[in-house]
Amino acid sequence: MKLRSTDQRLVCTLMLRSLALVLYGVLAARALNNGLAKTPTMGWLHWERFMCNLNCQEEPDSCISEQLFMQMAELMVSDGWKDVGYEYLCIDDCWMAPQRDSEDRLQADPQRFPGGIRHLANYVHSKGLKLGIYADVGNKTCAGFPGSFGHYDLDAQTFADWGVDLLKFDGCYCDSIKHLENGYKYMSLALNRTGRSIVYSCEWPFYLWPFHKPNYTTIRQYCNHWRNFVDVSDSWESIKSILDWTSFHQEKIVDVAGPGGWNDPDMLVIGNFGLSWDQQVTQMALWAIMAAPLLMSNDLRQISPQAKDLLQNKDVIAINQDPLGKQGYRLRKEDNIEVWERPLSNLAWAVAVRNLQEIGGPHFYTITIVSLGRGVACNPSCFITQLLPVKRELGFYEWTSSFKTQINPTGTVLLRLEATRMLQKN
Ligand code: GLA
Numbered sequence: 001m002k003l004r005s006t007d008q009r010l011v012c013t014l015m016l017r018s019l020a021l022v023l024y025g026v027l028a029a030r031a032l033n034n035g036l037a038k039t040p041t042m043g044w045l046h047w048e049r050f051m052c053n054l055n056c057q058e059e060p061d062s063c064i065s066e067q068l069f070m071q072m073a074e075l076m077v078s079d080g081w082k083d084v085g086y087e088y089l090c091i092d093d094c095w096m097a098p099q100r101d102s103e104d105r106l107q108a109d110p111q112r113f114p115g116g117i118r119h120l121a122n123y124v125h126s127k128g129l130k131l132g133i134y135a136d137v138g139n140k141t142c143a144g145f146p147g148s149f150g151h152y153d154l155d156a157q158t159f160a161d162w163g164v165d166l167l168k169f170d171g172c173y174c175d176s177i178k179h180l181e182n183g184y185k186y187m188s189l190a191l192n193r194t195g196r197s198i199v200y201s202c203e204w205p206f207y208l209w210p211f212h213k214p215n216y217t218t219i220r221q222y223c224n225h226w227r228n229f230v231d232v233s234d235s236w237e238s239i240k241s242i243l244d245w246t247s248f249h250q251e252k253i254v255d256v257a258g259p260g261g262w263n264d265p266d267m268l269v270i271g272n273f274g275l276s277w278d279q280q281v282t283q284m285a286l287w288a289i290m291a292a293p294l295l296m297s298n299d300l301r302q303i304s305p306q307a308k309d310l311l312q313n314k315d316v317i318a319i320n321q322d323p324l325g326k327q328g329y330r331l332r333k334e335d336n337i338e339v340w341e342r343p344l345s346n347l348a349w350a351v352a353v354r355n356l357q358e359i360g361g362p363h364f365y366t367i368t369i370v371s372l373g374r375g376v377a378c379n380p381s382c383f384i385t386q387l388l389p390v391k392r393e394l395g396f397y398e399w400t401s402s403f404k405t406q407i408n409p410t411g412t413v414l415l416r417l418e419a420t421r422m423l424q425k426n
Contacts, residue, residue, distance in 0.1 A: 030221055031260025034192060036199045037224035038259045039321040041166070041293040043088030043132065044072055044081075048232055048267045048297035052094040052143045056112055062299075064094045065112040066120055073127045075300040082129060084312045085321065088166050088199070089124055090132030090295065096145040105158050106135070106146060121163035132166030132199070133159055137183035138174035147173055149183065152190045160194035167191065167198055171207035180207055188222035201264065201293075203227040216253060220261040225293050228253065232266035234274035236410060239283050242266065243354075246290060247330035247338070257291055257327035264293050271298035271307035278411030281389045284310050285352045285414040288320040289328035289342045315387045316414065319350045328352075331372075337365050337407070341372060347419040349373040355407035363409070368402045373417060381420045388414035396420065 046064065056063040073089050076082050095117075101107045108117050115123075117133065124131040135155055139147040148155045148169075159167060169187055174180040184204040191198045202223035205214035209228070219226050229245045232238050242265045246253070253263050268287060270280045287294060296311060310316075319342065328342025328350065338354040351372055355363045369378045384394040384403070389411065397403060407413050 030217065031258065032188065032200065032220065032222055032224055034197060034200070034224070034260075036197055036260070037262065039323065039325065040262050040291055041088055041199055041201070041225060041295065042085045042317075042321075043090055043130070043166075043295050044076065044086060044300070045090040045092055045132065045168070045267055045295040045297050047092035048234060048269055049272060049299055050297075054094060054109075054112070061301075063112065064091075066115055069120055070123055072300055073124050073129055076129055077127050079300060079308070080312060081300070082127075084314060085317055086294070086296065088130045088132045088295070090134075090166060090168065092134045092168065093141050093143040093170070094145065095134065096141070098145065100146055100151075104151065104154060106148075106151075106155055116162075117164070118162040121165075125163060130165035131163065132168060132201075133162075133164045134168045134170065135159075136170040136172055137180060137187065138172055140173040142170055142172035148187065149174070149179065152183065152186045153193075156187060156190035156194050156198075159198065160191075160196035164196075165198060166201060168201040169203070171203045174207070177208065177211055180204070184219075185222050199224045201225050201227075206230070213252070216256040220256055224260060225262040225264040227264045227266060229265065232269060234269045234272045236275060236279050239269075239275065239279060243286055247333075247340075250329045254327045254329045257325070259323075259325040262291055262293055263327065265290055267295050267297040268311065269297060270311055271296070271303040276410065277306065278389070278408045280307060280310055281414075282354060282410060282412040284313070284316055285388050285412040286340065286354070288316050288414070289340045289350055289352050291320065291322075291325065291327040291342070294320055310388075313387070315385075315391065315416065319344065319387075319414075319416065322350075335365075337363065339367070339372075341377075343373070344416075346422050347377075348422070349377040349417045351415045351417060353405055353407055353413045353415070355409055355411055357409050360409060362406045364404055364406050366402050366404045369397050370399055377417045377419065379419075382417045383420060383423060385416045385418075386413060387416055388412065 053063045056065055095108055097107045097109045121131045136147040139149050188200050200223050206227045208214045257263050322344045324345040326343050328340055331339045331341050336356045340352040342350045379399045381398045383396055386392040405413050
């Protein structure tokens with residue numbers, strides 16, 4: 001049978017795409033070989049919202065204590081967080097006693113964690129969740145508690161004995177780059193040697209950037225995710241600066257991400273005080289495009305129904321967790337609009353259109369379909385669904401068509417494009 005030229009073009013496109021996927025699979029195989037974080041980690045991390053509050057006398061509900069984590073564990077189950085994928089309940093800095101114990105092991109502060117970490121891990125596991133903990137590659141944690149330098153094997157074993165499932169390893173108080181790099185590598189191997197499955201969350205590249213460009217291929221061989229940039233805070237300036245950093249460095253960081261290893265733009269601050277509704281939508285949409293770990297830092301005891309719905313939006317989570325595991329990138333910036341896109345499995349694409357303007361009203365923007373998804377997302381046509389700020393089926397679009405969207409100041413419209421050739425197949 002003779003193929004028509006459109007069929008030939010389609011066959012060629014599909015063959016090239018399959019080849020690209022095979023090559024990508026080969027390259028992506030170099031991830032840390034612990035079988036974890038095949039999709040970005042989802043969970044809750046205390047730092048941005050609760051910081052280093054040690055004052056349990058006066059602020060029992062917001063100090064860093066066993067009680068705080070037990071309450072969050074309960075809510076993660078009862079309020080549907082676990083059901084949509086938030087699984088890791090993570091302790092950040094300030095859980096430790098100021099000194100190691102008589103056998104040199106790290107120990108939790110006995111007043112604030114009377115049952116100890118093993119007891120907390122058991123509790124968290126009984127809820128079907130996993131427990132994350134925090135330590136530091138240098139001599140002290142960023143808040144001044146005992147660091148792991150000189151104790152990597154012992155600390156890895158201690159965490160494994162306690163039943164810890166994730167380690168966030170910070171990089172404060174390290175006296176040289178050599179110690180920093182060797183320490184991050186050593187701890188990765190030490191965790192593997194324990195035989196327990198422990199997700200390894202690094203800040204290695206962030207601490208390297210002031211000195212030299214990180215080698216992301218190496219970092220990916222040791223870490224399941226890695227922070228590149230400064231700490232997120234509860235403000236629009238902070239979210240914007242993270243997005244700007246990411247798009248500016250995308251040539252270097254996007255291709256290295258994939259199943260087993262992810263760039264970490266830091267916590268979701270949705271549900272707190274500093275972001276407007278549209279800005280929260282922007283954070284959720286872009287963290288999905290960036291294939292970022294979704295670690296919320298908020299108070300699950302007091303969260304608005306709107307923020308909860310956004311964080312639990314299954315369509316957006318599905319983009320974040322897409323099994324193809326390719327990070328998205330900024331496609332273009334023009335006229336105060338940024339267009340980001342991310343390839344998804346089954347030849348689908350996610351597209352985010354951001355309005356950078358912080359003045360005026362909603363901005364109308366016309367997108368030419370052929371400019372999306374490397375020219376093939378909608379070839380010959382696709383079905384477009386708007387997922388954020390509200391879900392709306394926009395219908396079928398031809399390759400050569402365009403459509404108009406409307407985006408609020410500082411907000412984002414998130415779209416999902418399904419290739420009709422795939423829809424017909426299914
Ligand atoms: C550093 C990290 C933060 C947090 C604090 C804790 O600043 O980047 O994410 O862990 O330390 O002290």
